Amino acid sequence: MKIEVLGCHGSETPAAKTVGFLVEDRILLEAGTVSSVLTLDRQLAIHSVIISHLHLDHIKGLPFLADNLIGEPGSAITVYGIDEVLEGLKSHLFNDAIWPDFTRIANGDVSVLRFASLQKRATTRIGEVEVTPYPVNHTIPSIGLFLRKGDCTVLYTGDTAPTEEIWKIGRQRPDLSALLIEVSFPDSMERIAKVSGHMTPTMVARELEKLDRPEVPVYVFHMKPKYEGAIIAELQHLLGGAVTVLREGDVLQF
Numbered sequence: 001m002k003i004e005v006l007g008c009h010g011s012e013t014p015a016a017k018t019v020g021f022l023v024e025d026r027i028l029l030e031a032g033t034v035s036s037v038l039t040l041d042r043q044l045a046i047h048s049v050i051i052s053h054l055h056l057d058h059i060k061g062l063p064f065l066a067d068n069l070i071g072e073p074g075s076a077i078t079v080y081g082i083d084e085v086l087e088g089l090k091s092h093l094f095n096d097a098i099w100p101d102f103t104r105i106a107n108g109d110v111s112v113l114r115f116a117s118l119q120k121r122a123t124t125r126i127g128e129v130e131v132t133p134y135p136v137n138h139t140i141p142s143i144g145l146f147l148r149k150g151d152c153t154v155l156y157t158g159d160t161a162p163t164e165e166i167w168k169i170g171r172q173r174p175d176l177s178a179l180l181i182e183v184s185f186p187d188s189m190e191r192i193a194k195v196s197g198h199m200t201p202t203m204v205a206r207e208l209e210k211l212d213r214p215e216v217p218v219y220v221f222h223m224k225p226k227y228e229g230a231i232i233a234e235l236q237h238l239l240g241g242a243v244t245v246l247r248e249g250d251v252l253q254f
Contacts, residue, residue, distance in 0.1 A: 007033030052158035053142035136160035
């Protein structure tokens with residue numbers, strides 16, 4: 001499985017972009033960053049977008065991706081998410097006030113956007129990848145995902161504070177090949193992390209104990225750029241080389 005890192009931070013600066021991963025060149029996992037990084041040709045190759053939750057840093061690139069498809073006959077994107085996400089996109093974003101309703105704008109015979117519901121704990125095939133969502137512990141309804149292709153499974157936590165169910169399932173997956181786990185704040189900001197539904201390095205270390213799969217490579221994302229240096233230093237102190245900090249432009253192959 002190929003995963004390209006378009007953006008991997010929890011906020012935005014000229015050097016840091018919000019969350020977006022391109023899976024197998026055709027599936028966008030989170031839409032915090034897409035059109036500002038990918039050429040038009042690469043954007044047109046995307047057939048599906050998976051959104052874990054409704055926060056702006058995970059959806060803000062979607063309107064521009066849709067806009068760039070206008071006038072391309074037959075080009076369409078399916079947006080996958082739990083019902084709360086899809087309803088929020090319709091009500092608050094693609095509502096003909098903030099942005100046009102691209103489910104009613106057609107490229108030839110097809111709408112630019114269509115919405116497809118992901119059911120928690122049920123597997124949906126999206127292109128070459130099987131996707132199984134599980135609820136995680138965030139401030140709004142949000143999911144983590146198991147992404148499976150062939151004999152490879154990647155666990156993506158999405159945004160979450162300490163949680164339980166995904167670790168139980170992860171322990172049971174013999175084909176678990178990698179973990180992408182969020183960390184947003186340094187340990188000194190634990191209270192803010194808990195209130196906002198995020199994690200610190202110490203929380204990450206405790207979650208990895210729950211997973212209990214030390215052989216699985218771990219990649220961290222969603223650092224707030226302002227605190228990146230402190231977060232990395234604490235991760236190294238707690239976990240040494242057991243985790244890899246993702247960077248924009250990284251390409252992971254599992």
